[in-house]
Amino acid sequence: MEITQKPLVILNFKTYIESTGLKALYLAKISEQVFKETGVNMAVAAQGADLFRISQEVQIPVLAQHVDPVDVGGHTGSAILECMKDAGASGTLINHSERRMELADIDNVIKKTTMADMTSVVCTNNVETSAAAATLQPDFVAIEPPELIGSGIPVSQAEPEIVEGTVAAIKDINPKVRVLCGAGISTGEDMKAALDLGTEGVLLASGIILASDPKNALLDLVSKI
Amino acid sequence: MEITQKPLVILNFKTYIESTGLKALYLAKISEQVFKETGVNMAVAAQGADLFRISQEVQIPVLAQHVDPVDVGGHTGSAILECMKDAGASGTLINHSERRMELADIDNVIKKTTMADMTSVVCTNNVETSAAAATLQPDFVAIEPPELIGSGIPVSQAEPEIVEGTVAAIKDINPKVRVLCGAGISTGEDMKAALDLGTEGVLLASGIILASDPKNALLDLVSKI
Amino acid sequence: MEITQKPLVILNFKTYIESTGLKALYLAKISEQVFKETGVNMAVAAQGADLFRISQEVQIPVLAQHVDPVDVGGHTGSAILECMKDAGASGTLINHSERRMELADIDNVIKKTTMADMTSVVCTNNVETSAAAATLQPDFVAIEPPELIGSGIPVSQAEPEIVEGTVAAIKDINPKVRVLCGAGISTGEDMKAALDLGTEGVLLASGIILASDPKNALLDLVSKI
Amino acid sequence: MEITQKPLVILNFKTYIESTGLKALYLAKISEQVFKETGVNMAVAAQGADLFRISQEVQIPVLAQHVDPVDVGGHTGSAILECMKDAGASGTLINHSERRMELADIDNVIKKTTMADMTSVVCTNNVETSAAAATLQPDFVAIEPPELIGSGIPVSQAEPEIVEGTVAAIKDINPKVRVLCGAGISTGEDMKAALDLGTEGVLLASGIILASDPKNALLDLVSKI
Numbered sequence: 001m002e003i004t005q006k007p008l009v010i011l012n013f014k015t016y017i018e019s020t021g022l023k024a025l026y027l028a029k030i031s032e033q034v035f036k037e038t039g040v041n042m043a044v045a046a047q048g049a050d051l052f053r054i055s056q057e058v059q060i061p062v063l064a065q066h067v068d069p070v071d072v073g074g075h076t077g078s079a080i081l082e083c084m085k086d087a088g089a090s091g092t093l094i095n096h097s098e099r100r101m102e103l104a105d106i107d108n109v110i111k112k113t114t115m116a117d118m119t120s121v122v123c124t125n126n127v128e129t130s131a132a133a134a135t136l137q138p139d140f141v142a143i144e145p146p147e148l149i150g151s152g153i154p155v156s157q158a159e160p161e162i163v164e165g166t167v168a169a170i171k172d173i174n175p176k177v178r179v180l181c182g183a184g185i186s187t188g189e190d191m192k193a194a195l196d197l198g199t200e201g202v203l204l205a206s207g208i209i210l211a212s213d214p215k216n217a218l219l220d221l222v223s224k225i
Numbered sequence: 226m227e228i229t230q231k232p233l234v235i236l237n238f239k240t241y242i243e244s245t246g247l248k249a250l251y252l253a254k255i256s257e258q259v260f261k262e263t264g265v266n267m268a269v270a271a272q273g274a275d276l277f278r279i280s281q282e283v284q285i286p287v288l289a290q291h292v293d294p295v296d297v298g299g300h301t302g303s304a305i306l307e308c309m310k311d312a313g314a315s316g317t318l319i320n321h322s323e324r325r326m327e328l329a330d331i332d333n334v335i336k337k338t339t340m341a342d343m344t345s346v347v348c349t350n351n352v353e354t355s356a357a358a359a360t361l362q363p364d365f366v367a368i369e370p371p372e373l374i375g376s377g378i379p380v381s382q383a384e385p386e387i388v389e390g391t392v393a394a395i396k397d398i399n400p401k402v403r404v405l406c407g408a409g410i411s412t413g414e415d416m417k418a419a420l421d422l423g424t425e426g427v428l429l430a431s432g433i434i435l436a437s438d439p440k441n442a443l444l445d446l447v448s449k450i
Numbered sequence: 451m452e453i454t455q456k457p458l459v460i461l462n463f464k465t466y467i468e469s470t471g472l473k474a475l476y477l478a479k480i481s482e483q484v485f486k487e488t489g490v491n492m493a494v495a496a497q498g499a500d501l502f503r504i505s506q507e508v509q510i511p512v513l514a515q516h517v518d519p520v521d522v523g524g525h526t527g528s529a530i531l532e533c534m535k536d537a538g539a540s541g542t543l544i545n546h547s548e549r550r551m552e553l554a555d556i557d558n559v560i561k562k563t564t565m566a567d568m569t570s571v572v573c574t575n576n577v578e579t580s581a582a583a584a585t586l587q588p589d590f591v592a593i594e595p596p597e598l599i600g601s602g603i604p605v606s607q608a609e610p611e612i613v614e615g616t617v618a619a620i621k622d623i624n625p626k627v628r629v630l631c632g633a634g635i636s637t638g639e640d641m642k643a644a645l646d647l648g649t650e651g652v653l654l655a656s657g658i659i660l661a662s663d664p665k666n667a668l669l670d671l672v673s674k675i
Numbered sequence: 676m677e678i679t680q681k682p683l684v685i686l687n688f689k690t691y692i693e694s695t696g697l698k699a700l701y702l703a704k705i706s707e708q709v710f711k712e713t714g715v716n717m718a719v720a721a722q723g724a725d726l727f728r729i730s731q732e733v734q735i736p737v738l739a740q741h742v743d744p745v746d747v748g749g750h751t752g753s754a755i756l757e758c759m760k761d762a763g764a765s766g767t768l769i770n771h772s773e774r775r776m777e778l779a780d781i782d783n784v785i786k787k788t789t790m791a792d793m794t795s796v797v798c799t800n801n802v803e804t805s806a807a808a809a810t811l812q813p814d815f816v817a818i819e820p821p822e823l824i825g826s827g828i829p830v831s832q833a834e835p836e837i838v839e840g841t842v843a844a845i846k847d848i849n850p851k852v853r854v855l856c857g858a859g860i861s862t863g864e865d866m867k868a869a870l871d872l873g874t875e876g877v878l879l880a881s882g883i884i885l886a887s888d889p890k891n892a893l894l895d896l897v898s899k900i
Contacts, residue, residue, distance in 0.1 A: 012301060014298070014299050014300060014301045015295070015297055015298060015299070015300040015301070015303050015305045015307075015308065016297060016298060016299070017297040017307060020297065020305070020307055020308045020311060021307075021308060021311030021312070022311070045301075047273075047303075047304070047305070047308045048272075048273035048274045048304055048308075049273045049274065049276050049277060049289075049304065049308045049309050049311070049312035049314075050277075050308060050311075050312065051274050052274060052275075052277045052278050053277050053312070064274075065301045065302040066301065066302025070240065072240055072241060072242040072245065073239070073240060073241060074239050074240070074241070074323060074374070074375055074430070074431070075239060075240040075323055075324075076237060076239045076240070076270075076290045076291065076318065076321040076322075076323040076324050076430075077290040077291025077318070077321055077323060077324030078240050078272075078323075078324070079272070079273055079274065079304070080240045080245070080272070082240075082242060082245055082246075083240065083245045083246060083272045083273075083274045083275060084274050086245060086246030086247070086274070086275075087246070087274035087275065087278070089274075093301065093302070095777075095778060096301040096302055097301075097779075098299060098300055098301040098302060098303075099300075099301050099302030099303070100777040100778070100779055100780075101777060101778065102770075102775040102776060102777055102778070103770060103775070103776070103777070103778045103781055103799075103804050103807060103808070104772075104775055104799075104800050104804055105775075106778055107800075107801070107803050107804050107807070124778075124779075125779050125782075126782070128782050128810065128811055128812075129778050129779055129782050129811075131810040132778060132782070132807040132808070132810045132811055133778070133807070135803065135806040135807045135810060135848070136803055136804075136807055137803075149299070150299055173810070173848075205299070205301075206299070320552075320553060322554075325552040325553070325554055325555070326552060326553065327545075327550040327551060327552055327553070328545060328550070328551065328552070328553045328556055328574075328579050328582060328583070329547075329550055329574075329575050329576075329579055330550075331553055332575075332576070332578050332579050332582070349553075349554075350554050350557075351554075351557070353557050353585065353586055353587075354553050354554055354557050354586075356585040357553060357557070357582040357583070357585045357586055358553070358582070360578065360581040360582045360585060360619075360623070361578055361579075361582055362578075394585075398585070398623075462751060464748070464749050464750060464751045465745065465747055465748060465749070465750040465751070465753050465755045465757075465758065466747060466748060466749070467747040467757060470747065470755070470757055470758045470761060471757070471758060471761030471762070472761070495751075497723075497753075497754070497755070497758045498722075498723035498724045498754055498758075499723045499724065499726050499727060499739075499754065499758045499759050499761070499762035499764075500727075500758060500761075500762065501724050502724060502725070502727045502728050503727050503762070514724075515751045515752040516751065516752025520690065522690055522691060522692040522695065523689070523690060523691060524689050524690070524691070524773060524824070524825055524880070524881070525689060525690040525773055525774075526687060526689045526690070526720075526740045526741065526768065526771040526772075526773040526774050526880075527740040527741025527768070527771055527773060527774030528690050528722075528773075528774070529722070529723055529724065529754070530690045530695070530722070532690075532692060532695055532696075533690065533695045533696060533722045533723075533724045533725060534724050536695060536696030536697070536724070536725075537696070537724035537725065537728070539724075543751065543752070546751040546752055547751075548749060548750055548751040548752060548753075549750075549751050549752030549753070599749070600749055655749070655751075656749070
C-alpha cells in the first residue's frame with residue numbers, strides 16, 4: 001500500500017481508549033470509507049498490537065507509531081521493524097513528540113525503513129529540527145509544535161510562519177522530502193490553511209478521534225481541498 | 226487463559242527473526258502441542274505486533290513482553306496494557322533485563338496488571354532485587370542473572386545458590402509469589418535442577434527458539450519433571 | 451562527615467537558580483549556621499558541579515542528588531560515585547522522583563554507596579515502593595508522594611496514613627532503615643507532624659530555597675522539635 | 676576562555692579513574708603546559724564534579740561533557756548549563772556516543788549554549804548525522820564512528836572517506852561549523868592525517884589518558900602539525 005496521492009491525511013491513533021482494539025479497527029474502516037468517498041489519500045498510525053488486525057481489514061496504508069532502533073535478536077519488549085512489517089505496517093512515524101528519539105537512532109530507523117521499502121514520517125518540533133531531519137532523507141517530515149498538540153489551536157493558523165519556514169528549510173535541503181503539518185488541526189479550514197502554506201498534508205489525532213462523530217469530522221477535514 | 230498448573234514453562238520469543246510473525250505463530254503452535262502431549266503448562270511471550278495473530282490461534286496463555294507504564298491517552302508509540310489485553314494477552318513480562326524499568330513503574334504496571342485480571346511476571350537480576358520485587362506482589366518473579374542470559378550455561382547449575390537464595394528471600398516476604406528461573410536453561414536436566422531448587426518453572430528463550438528442532442528441544446526440556 | 455544525630459533535615463537544592471553556584475554556597479552556609487545554632491542535624495544535596503566548592507567551605511554533610519549506575523571507564527557525561535566522593539560528597543540521593551532509576555540500578559548504586567562508606571537516601575513514591583526499597587538496605591528511605599512535591603501541602607498532614615504506612619512497612623522489613631518524609635514540608639508544624647508519625651527527619655526543597663528569608667524558614671522548620 | 680586558535684585538541688576525560696578528581700586536575704595542568712610549550716590550542720572536557728576545581732587552576736578552556744536539556748527549576752539530579760557555567764565551564768560536548776541525546780534536545784542545548792556565549796561541540800557518528808547536526812548551527816561537530824572509539828585504530832587512517840565526507844557535508848550546509856574528528860586518535864601521524872582531511876582538530880580520550888606518560892603522548896600528538 002503505497003502513499004502516492006496527495007494531499008495526505010495521517011490519522012494518529014495514539015493510545016486513546018477511543019482508538020484501541022476494536023475501536024481502532026472501526027476508525028480505520030471509517031478512514032477507508034472517507035478515502036473511497038472523497039479520493040483523499042488517508043492513512044492511519046495504529047498501536048503495535050492493533051496493526052495486524054487492522055491491516056487485514058482495510059485497504060488504506062497502516063503505519064506503526066514508533067519503531068525501536070534495534071535489529072532482530074535478544075531485545076525483549078522492543079518493537080522491531082521486521083515484526084511491524086510482517087503485521088502489515090507499510091511505514092512508521094518516527095520521533096513523535098510523545099516518543100522522541102536520539103539523533104543517531106532517527107538516522108538508523110529511517111535507513112531501516114527505506115531498506116524495507118516502507119514509508120518514513122519523521123516528526124519534528126520546529127524549523128531547525130525539521131531541517132536536520134530533512135538531511136536524513138525520510139519520505140515525510142511532519143512539523144508539530146509541541147505546545148499546540150492536542151490544543152485545538154491549529155498550527156496552520158496560529159503559527160503559519162513556522163509551517164512556511166519549515167517548508168522552505170526542508171525544500172532547500174532536499175526537495176524530495178514531503179512536508180506535513182500537525183498539532184491542533186481538526187477542520188477543513190485548518191487543512192486548507194496547511195496546504196496553502198505549502199505542505200502536502202496533515203498529521204492529526206484528537207481532533208478526529210475524540211470527535212462526537214469521527215466520520216463527519218474527517219469529511220469536514222477534507223472538504224476544502 | 227489462566228496460568229494455574231505447575232510447573233510452568235514460559236517461552237520468551239524476544240525479537241529473534243526465528244520467532245517473529247509467522248514463525249512466532251509456528252512456535253506458539255508447537256508450544257501448544259507440547260502442552261497437549263505432556264500436560265506441562267506452557268505459555269509464550271510474544272512481540273506486541275504478534276499478540277493478536279497468535280492469541281487467535283492457540284489455547285495456551287500468550288503474554289506480552291513489556292507494557293509501558295502509561296495510561297490511555299496521548300502516548301504515541303507506547304504499548305499500553307489495554308491494547309495488549311484487547312489483542313489477547315493474558316499477562317506480561319515486566320522489567321526483563323533487556324527492558325529494565327524504573328522501580329515506581331514496576332509497581333505501577335503490576336497494579337495495572339492485577340486490576341486487569343492479568344498475570345504479572347517480574348524479571349529480576351539477583352537475590353536483592355527479587356526480594357524487592359516480591360514486596361510489590363506480582364504473580365511471578367523470574368530470576369535471571371544477566372551474565373548467564375543467552376550463555377547456554379544454566380543458572381540452575383552454575384549459580385544454584387542464587388536460585389535458592391531467591392526462593393528463600395521471596396517466600397520470606399510473600400509466600401504467594403511464585404518463583405521462576407531463567408538464563409541459560411535449555412535441557413531437561415536444567416529444568417529439573419531449577420525445580421529441585423524450589424522454583425515452580427522456567428523462563429527461557431534462545432535455548433529453544435534457536436534450536437535446530439524446537440519441538441524436540443521443548444519435549445526434552447519437560448522430560449525430567 | 452557522618453549523618454548520625456537525629457532528627458535530620460536534608461535540604462535538596464534541586465536545580466533552582468536560587469540554589470546554583472554561589473547561591474548554593476550561601477544556602478549551605480546558612481544550613482551550617484542553623485546546625486550550629488540549634489544542634490539539629492542538617493545536610494544539603496547539591497548539584498554535581500557545586501559539590502567541590504560547597505564541601506570545601508562547610509562542615510555539614512554535602513550529598514549528591516544523583517549518581518549514575520556506572521563504574522569508572524568510558525562513560526562520557528556520567529556522574530560517577532568516585533568523582534562525587536572525591537569532590538566531597540558524603541552520600542547521595544537515589545531515585546528522586548525527578549530522576550527515577552531502574553530497580554536494578556537502585557540496587558547497584560546502594561551497594562556502591564555502602565562500599566564507599568557513604569550515605570544512601572532512596573526516595574520513593576508510596577508505601578509499596580518504600581517497602582521494596584527497604585529490602586535493598588539503604589541508610590534512609592525518603593517517602594515523597596509525587597503529587598505533593600512543590601505543592602506546599604505537607605505530606606505529614608495531607609496524607610499521614612502514607613507516612614505511617616511507610617514507616618510500618620519499612621520497619622517490618624528492615625528496622626535499621628531510617629525513614630524520612632518529604633513533599634510539601636516547609637514549617638515547624640509540618641516537621642513536628644512528620645516526626646510524630648515515626649519518621650526521623652525530612653527532605654525538602656522549595657519551601658526553604660524559594661522562601662523570602664531562607665534562614666528564618668529553616669529556623670522555623672526546626673523550632674517545634 | 677575562547678576557543679579561537681587552530682588546530683584544536685579536546686581531551687575528553689570521560690569517567691576513567693585516571694582522569695577523576697586530583698588526577699583530572701593533573702591532566703588539565705599537563706594540557707595547559709603543552710599549550711604553553713607548543714602553542715597548540717588545548718581544551719579539556721571534565722566530569723561535572725571536577726569542573727570547578729580544574730577551571731580555578733588552569734588557563735585553557737574547560738568544557739563539560741554533557742548538559743541536560745532542562746531549564747533551572749525542579750530537576751533534581753540534572754546537570755544544568757547555568758551551574759556548569761558558574762563552575763567555570765566555557766562550553767560543552769553534546770550528544771557524545773556514550774551519552775546520546777534526542778534530536779530536539781540537541782537543538783535545545785545548542786541554543787542554550789549559544790545564548791550563554793559558550794562553545795558547543797556536537798558529537799556525531801556518521802556523515803548523515805553530521806550533516807543533520809550542522810543544520811543546528813553548533814560551533815563544532817566532532818565525527819566519531821562508534822566502532823572505532825577506544826579501539827586505537829585512528830578514524831583518520833581507517834575510514835578517511837568518512838572524515839572527508841563529513842567535512843564536505845558540513846561545509847555544504849554551514850561553512851562556519853568547524854569539524855573535529857575523534858575515535859582511535861593518539862599519535863602525531865593520526866592528528867596530521869585528520870588535519871590533512873580537512874578537519875580543524877581532534878577529540879580524543881583513552882589514547883592520552885591511559886598512556887604511560889600522558890604529557891609525552893600529548894607532545895607527540897601535536898608534533899606533526
